[in-house]
Amino acid sequence: MSSTIKHRRVRVLLPLAAGDMYDYRAPDSLDVEIGHFVTVPLGKREVTGVVWEEAADSDLAEDRMKDVLSLLPCAKLPSDSIKFIDWVAQYTMQRRGRVLRMAMSVPDALYPKTPRVGYRYTGALPEKMTAARKRVLDLIEEGGVQTAADLAAIAGVSTSVVKGLADKGALEAVDLPAEKPIDRPDWQYARFDLSDDQQVAAKSLASDVARQSFSVSLLDGVTGSGKTEVYFEAIAACLKEGRQALVLLPEIALTAQWLSRFEARFGVRPVEWHSDLGQAERRRNWRAVIEGRADIVVGARSALFLPFDNLGLIVVDEEHETSFKQDEGVPYNARDMAVVRGKIGDFPVVLASATPSLESLMNAKAGKYKHLKLPSRYGGALLPNVDIIDLRQHRPGSQRWISDPLRLAIEATLAEGQQVMLFLNRRGYAPLTLCDSCGHRLQCPNCSAWLVEHRLANRLQCHHCGYTAVSPKSCVECGAEDSFKACGPGIERLSEEAEMLFPGRRIAMMASDTVASPRAAAEFVAAMERGEIDILIGTQIVAKGYHFPNLTLVGIIDADLGLAGGDLRAAERTYQLLSQVTGRAGRESSPGKVFLQSYLPEHPVIEAIVRQQSDDFFALEAAGRESAGMPPFGRLAALVLSSPKAESVARFARDLARCAPMGRKITVLGPAPAPLSMIRGRHRYRFLVKCEKDVNIQSVVAKWLKGRKVPADIRLQIDIDPYNFM
Structure with missing residues (x-):
């Protein structure tokens, strides 16, 4: 009687949205190890995956077992990356294959390039x-x-x-060589002169790096205090130890000044990782990371999933930025996941900001994070004076948005040969277009959102799905011709007003749709530094760390914008944004001035900006959140149901509500139509699960959904720790 020989079996994880791991036989001819990228059969096709773990307990019959076909000529996925992907998948309640797909975003990089x-x-x-x-x-x-x-x-x-x-x-x-070599930065290339406060903070961070153990430091410094130069010293210490470092930046395509400062300190530019890179450069950089040839990587949030084998430091700059939160695909917050990645790899993490998030401040207050403060600007520069212009008393007039006090301040600043920034966080010409005869509003056919007029591009656009259309000649409701009027200002309309008020002045606009690449951003910054722009009009991207030496006046056109609505973090976000904008003024020897135009000058956010008392504002914000049991004093999870069929999604939402979890520490809000009840042609309903902080919210949601079959025409998205409530 012959016995069947059972060969070694392994589990391979495939970067697919459905399914999980599959068992395969590891042939003796292949030296298969955990972390190897391999090709395996799946149905009638061959796919690429990663050997995730041994499968000694596999009960699949031998005659049904398929072989691993080949090993790919690439370094193994590091064990820390495997642990990180497992952790993120479990925390976000997403399929591991979806998370792995973020780490395998450049399939071509798995093969060496032809010489x-x-x-x-x-x-x-x-x-x-x-x-x-x-x-x-x-x-x-x-x-x-x-x-x-x-x-x-x-x-x-x-x-x-x-x-x-x-x-x-x-x-x-x-x-x-098959590819251009990666430049290696020199940690001793050109050290900056640091102030006493900077030296204390830099020494603390460098010693954390040298210890090569997990810690989190909140680098909290006012705008212009030199936080970047401080964490550069931590990067230098990491290079000295022979380890890799990662710097996460928001809106990476707009960091020309940051890259120049890095090159001045380390002699070369870092390896970059963001969506604006071409495929060839993404391929080269991904492979350089996994082979350990990329010493320093600067990237957007997705860089967190690069396969670092020797990571020794993560810096999250502007850690409060909401752009670190991904809502589509796998919802995750890169700031929080960076801390997890540091814990898994046992190395320090630095969170830097002039306006830290309430979550990070509470962690620092509780002693979980080290709190390093830079209370003053570098080089003796002073924080700008901030004044309120009460729009109830200084009305700009019909179809005008620049009040007389602000206009006079702009004229005086320009007369002195200095630059002005006007801030309005609205792209395009006008946020709303309606018929002057019947009141009909131009709405996106795919979303419950108004179309925004972009007059320079001669189009109407939906900022949620990207739908565009030409402005109609006549109203579809009443038939009136040439009756559509723009309502409210965007930066294009504000620029039009500025050109009328300040004829002959050089006016430029800066927004995500006018400065869309690193090259365009670099050219824009250079023009400002050369003094070729008198008045800069911009949206929130002008607040992202730019240093314009001759910019001394900032005018905030609508300081109240963002305070309304049901967003949990509306006040915090507005405070952070306005603080960052005011910080652009007077960063050199000339004193800066800021004017905030507001109809709500007594609002706590506006008062905190004027007094420049962040501690008072965050104490008030924390008290309100704590009394409501909201993060960071409680936990939230959002469940969003969507379908092309309105009745189908409404019916399933009602069915799901009947079995919603209940308990003393659990509250389920909804179902209710989402504030944006339709996006891209899909009707949307929301649940919000609210738990006390000691409750495992993932377990609550998992038990609720267990055994519930989601209809084929309905999509269910789970968002743990949601930031977007639309």
């Missing part, structure tokens, strides 16, 4: 010398070895000219 072929001059000359051939030879004598494509592009010839010179013996082919 490049370059050409160099041999010293010989072709029998027939044409003008095109001469340009190539002159160029290569100066530039050394170059590819045919580069030579042809610079010399203005076709690649056949280059290859013809090679055939004639004037050039010879040589192998080049």
